[in-house]
Amino acid sequence: MSKLGFIGLGVMGSPMAEHLLVGGHQLFVHTRSRVPDSLIVGGAKVCANGKAVAENSELIFTMLPDTPDVAAVLFARDGVADGLSPGKLVIDMSSISPLETKRFAERIYSFGSDYLDAPVSGGQVGAQAATLTIMVGGNQQPFERARPFFELMGRHITLVGKNGDGQMCKVANQIIVALTIEAVGEALLLAAKAGADPAKIKQALMGGFASSRILEVHGERMLKRNFDPGFRIELHQKDLSLALSTARQIGVSLPNTSTCQELFNSCSAHGGKAWDHSGMVRALETLANFEIGQTA
Amino acid sequence: MSKLGFIGLGVMGSPMAEHLLVGGHQLFVHTRSRVPDSLIVGGAKVCANGKAVAENSELIFTMLPDTPDVAAVLFARDGVADGLSPGKLVIDMSSISPLETKRFAERIYSFGSDYLDAPVSGGQVGAQAATLTIMVGGNQQPFERARPFFELMGRHITLVGKNGDGQMCKVANQIIVALTIEAVGEALLLAAKAGADPAKIKQALMGGFASSRILEVHGERMLKRNFDPGFRIELHQKDLSLALSTARQIGVSLPNTSTCQELFNSCSAHGGKAWDHSGMVRALETLANFEIGQTA
Numbered sequence: 001m002s003k004l005g006f007i008g009l010g011v012m013g014s015p016m017a018e019h020l021l022v023g024g025h026q027l028f029v030h031t032r033s034r035v036p037d038s039l040i041v042g043g044a045k046v047c048a049n050g051k052a053v054a055e056n057s058e059l060i061f062t063m064l065p066d067t068p069d070v071a072a073v074l075f076a077r078d079g080v081a082d083g084l085s086p087g088k089l090v091i092d093m094s095s096i097s098p099l100e101t102k103r104f105a106e107r108i109y110s111f112g113s114d115y116l117d118a119p120v121s122g123g124q125v126g127a128q129a130a131t132l133t134i135m136v137g138g139n140q141q142p143f144e145r146a147r148p149f150f151e152l153m154g155r156h157i158t159l160v161g162k163n164g165d166g167q168m169c170k171v172a173n174q175i176i177v178a179l180t181i182e183a184v185g186e187a188l189l190l191a192a193k194a195g196a197d198p199a200k201i202k203q204a205l206m207g208g209f210a211s212s213r214i215l216e217v218h219g220e221r222m223l224k225r226n227f228d229p230g231f232r233i234e235l236h237q238k239d240l241s242l243a244l245s246t247a248r249q250i251g252v253s254l255p256n257t258s259t260c261q262e263l264f265n266s267c268s269a270h271g272g273k274a275w276d277h278s279g280m281v282r283a284l285e286t287l288a289n290f291e292i293g294q295t296a
Numbered sequence: 297m298s299k300l301g302f303i304g305l306g307v308m309g310s311p312m313a314e315h316l317l318v319g320g321h322q323l324f325v326h327t328r329s330r331v332p333d334s335l336i337v338g339g340a341k342v343c344a345n346g347k348a349v350a351e352n353s354e355l356i357f358t359m360l361p362d363t364p365d366v367a368a369v370l371f372a373r374d375g376v377a378d379g380l381s382p383g384k385l386v387i388d389m390s391s392i393s394p395l396e397t398k399r400f401a402e403r404i405y406s407f408g409s410d411y412l413d414a415p416v417s418g419g420q421v422g423a424q425a426a427t428l429t430i431m432v433g434g435n436q437q438p439f440e441r442a443r444p445f446f447e448l449m450g451r452h453i454t455l456v457g458k459n460g461d462g463q464m465c466k467v468a469n470q471i472i473v474a475l476t477i478e479a480v481g482e483a484l485l486l487a488a489k490a491g492a493d494p495a496k497i498k499q500a501l502m503g504g505f506a507s508s509r510i511l512e513v514h515g516e517r518m519l520k521r522n523f524d525p526g527f528r529i530e531l532h533q534k535d536l537s538l539a540l541s542t543a544r545q546i547g548v549s550l551p552n553t554s555t556c557q558e559l560f561n562s563c564s565a566h567g568g569k570a571w572d573h574s575g576m577v578r579a580l581e582t583l584a585n586f587e588i589g590q591t592a
Contacts, residue, residue, distance in 0.1 A: 121504055158500040160492065161497075164490070165491075168486075168492045171483075172497050173504060176501065182475065189548060190464070190468065190548050190550065193546050194464050195458075196460070200456045200457055201461075201464065201468050204454040205469055212476065212509070213505050214505065215472065251489070253584055259552055259555065260552075288547060
């Protein structure tokens with residue numbers, strides 16, 4: 001039994017913390033929102049702030065919405081840093097800036113503690129089923145120390161490199177996913193408006209080099225007009241924002257990531273913040289004044 | 297044994313015609329270039345023009361570079377149309393305009409002959425190995441009539457819809473392939489310039505929703521700096537040109553296809569017409585003043 005801290009008990013953090021508790025560990029939690037009853041019943045101790053969590057725990061997990069939230073939880077007054085002592089390990093599982101992550105890690109090291117960035121993919125479903133993909137940045141030794149706990153929450157666990165590289169891997173994943181959704185959208189919409197059956201086109205393409213899980217799953221959503229999330233557009237907007245701001249800072253041009261962000265922005269303007277990200281095709285459909293479903 | 301015509305004996309057409317000949321059929325050929333010795337030795341009859349090919353053949357295959365070439369071979373003086381009579385079947389296996397294809401089919405029907413569009417993917421390697429993917433547009437009955445001959449040339453043979461839909465399927469395929477290559481390029485380049493190991497990023501991504509054959513194969517080419525074709529950029533430029541002109545004619549906006557074409561244009565400006573299409577990443581690298589290989 002280890003003493004674990006968990007800060008951030010939202011739709012992702014709550015089930016993840018629950019898995020650690022069920023795994024037999026002592027849990028110290030803090031969150032801005034309400035602590036779920038199941039955690040309290042299960043014996044999790046609620047702490048007044050991040051400092052108290054850090055003082056009581058060997059490993060401290062954070063699962064927060066965005067970069068400034070992580071900065072505040074770690075480094076604001078009575079935050080995690082104030083409760084650190086040598087030998088502790090901070091593990092940020094939020095999806096945040098790769099570049100800020102490198103700075104956060106340096107600051108945590110200065111307390112004699114260790115740091116891993118370990119963002120996840122798989123969403124709420126993956127968090128509940130403990131099937132998350134976990135992309136880790138940091139050193140081998142703390143990775144091995146954290147691995148048994150990662151294995152309570154996820155399935156595909158990879159140490160991709162040093163601090164920040166876990167976050168970079170997540171950003172790369174979100175770029176490819178968004179741009180492949182858009183590619184499938186352009187292809188199926190053009191075919192549909194030209195009078196072809198997009199379902200037959202999709203089926204024929206699945207045999208060749210255009211095949212992907214995105215074509216299979218998100219292409220099917222476009223055909224069936226099922227845009228219930230899934231993964232919400234507003235979350236993907238946050239991820240592409242990380243990609244674009246990182247690119248701007250280090251001097252990389254991401255023309256199609258930029259366009260995809262604009263298409264997401266257009267979806268939001270049409271009330272689509274909470275659509276599944278495959279709903280990006282609707283922005284293309286608006287431009288074309290034609291819906292894929294019209295030929296189905 | 298059937299009497300077959302084959303017009304266009306380039307790098308694709310020659311091995312395709314060869315497979316028909318080896319399959320035991322009588323072949324009547326015409327080409328602007330030299331007829332390969334193997335076809336002549338095999339017994340193929342060289343005709344002076346498309347008209348003579350059509351007069352001698354039950355089925356007439358064409359494999360030509362672009363839309364105007366097909367128009368000329370079919371409908372210029374002494375072309376295929378001049379040799380048609382009721383019951384013949386014209387099969388265009390070139391990759392050309394989906395919209396023009398519908399018009400070509402109507403004109404061929406007016407002679408009492410039938411028409412299939414049957415573009416392929418798989419390239420020169422697939423043509424030689426008789427493993428082409430064949431995407432067919434037209435009616436069921438001529439499709440069944442042509443199927444035994446398609447099976448001598450390819451492996452994945454799908455009737456995707458009516459005339460033009462085969463060409464549309466090929467265009468959709470080429471849109472998705474180009475845009476997925478670009479997506480992989482943006483993701484790996486950003487990660488590499490941020491200091492991550494792009495090979496490890498690629499490996500981690502292959503487990504999740506970002507995985508695709510493009511990430512596997514073309515991502516590997518970007519890491520290994522192997523831009524020998526494969527599929528040449530200038531051919532993919534032709535395909536995206538078909539996509540963009542079709543889109544303009546029917547009123548569809550293809551923002552990322554347009555950007556990918558510009559990136560291919562930039563590659564050509566740097567001497568890259570004959571690079572493999574994964575070399576598109578070099579245009580992104582030029583913009584970023586950084587090569588993925590610098591971190592490898």
